[in-house]
Amino acid sequence: MDLEKLTSAIEDCLNFYDPQGCIAMGSPLDEYRGEAKMIAEGFLNLPSKHSIQLKVYNVFREQFGDWLAGSFQSYEPIAEDLFNLKHTFGKTYKVR
Numbered sequence: 001m002d003l004e005k006l007t008s009a010i011e012d013c014l015n016f017y018d019p020q021g022c023i024a025m026g027s028p029l030d031e032y033r034g035e036a037k038m039i040a041e042g043f044l045n046l047p048s049k050h051s052i053q054l055k056v057y058n059v060f061r062e063q064f065g066d067w068l069a070g071s072f073q074s075y076e077p078i079a080e081d082l083f084n085l086k087h088t089f090g091k092t093y094k095v096r
Helices: 003-017 033-040 049-069 072-093
Strands: none
Touching: 003 033, 003 072, 033 049, 049 072
16 A cells, blocks of 8 residues: 555645645645544545544544534535545555
C-alpha cells in the first residue's frame, strides 16, 4: 500500500472541503496534513461511509476540540468523497 499517496489524496479532500475554514483564511495547503495522516491510518479497513465519517469527525474533535469540530453531520460530504476514494484507491493500488 502506498500510504503517502493515500494521505495526499485524503489531504486534497480535506483542503477542498476545508472543514475548519483554515485554507479560506490563507493557511498553507499542508494545514490538514496531520489530520490526513491520522485518517489514513487504518482507513482502507473502514467498512462504510458512516465509519469513515466517524473517523474523520473524531480526528477533528481530537485536533480542534468538540466546539470547533462542529457537528457530526457536517462531515457527511467529506465521508461521501472519501468512501468513493477508498474504493478507487484500493483498486488502483491493489491494497493488500
